Amino acid sequence: MPTKLIRLPENVLYDLKASAAKNRRSENSEIIFRLENSFKVEAIANGRDQ
Numbered sequence: 001m002p003t004k005l006i007r008l009p010e011n012v013l014y015d016l017k018a019s020a021a022k023n024r025r026s027e028n029s030e031i032i033f034r035l036e037n038s039f040k041v042e043a044i045a046n047g048r049d050q
Contacts, residue, residue: 008016020030 016027016030019034020027023030023033025033
């Protein structure tokens with residue numbers, strides 16, 4: 001899997017860590033989960049299936 005280094009605001013990183021712990025996911029898995037879901041929501045809002 002390709003890697004990508006990103007910079008996050010401190011408050012976003014804090015929220016990410018808290019959410020990952022609450023959902024029993026790694027931080028990486030939490031990022032992937034949230035990104036995939038945002039694309040799904042966008043597709044639905046635009047009247048497209050995935």
